[in-house]
Amino acid sequence: MAYVDEDGTSGSGEDLNMLDGHKRRPTVVVPSGSGGRKRKATGDTIVDAMLEIAAASKMRASAILKNEDMFSISKCIKVLDKMRGVDERVYFHALDLFENSSSAREIFISIKSGKRLPWLQCKCGVPFG
Incomplete structure (x- = not known):
């Protein structure tokens, strides 16, 4: 050296x-x-x-x-379970969405609670309004 x-x-x-x-x-x-x-x-x-x-x-x-952890699948499901007016089709589509996309989980948790259901419905092609 x-x-x-x-x-x-x-x-x-x-x-x-x-x-x-x-x-x-x-x-x-x-x-x-x-x-x-x-x-x-x-x-x-x-x-x-x-x-x-x-x-x-x-x-x-x-x-x-x-x-x-903040955007985990289990946290998304807890929030989803507390939501009102989520039909079965949207619910199961949301589970697939959470499983396959970390960015979708982050969006779901981050948007205002009043916008979550319309966002999910839009993602699975269900008309809302």
């Missing part, structure tokens, strides 16, 4: 691991995001960055699961 000294020279071997009789930490040079300048990143910095990425990934996964 190559190491970069403070003066910009590089090399490998034990002589670079020792400075004035003390062990040195390896330094990795990584390109920065701006104009060719370089910054030094220690192993700890890289580990910290990886831990931040992992934490962000966990938060994103949690948010996705929460969103999926």
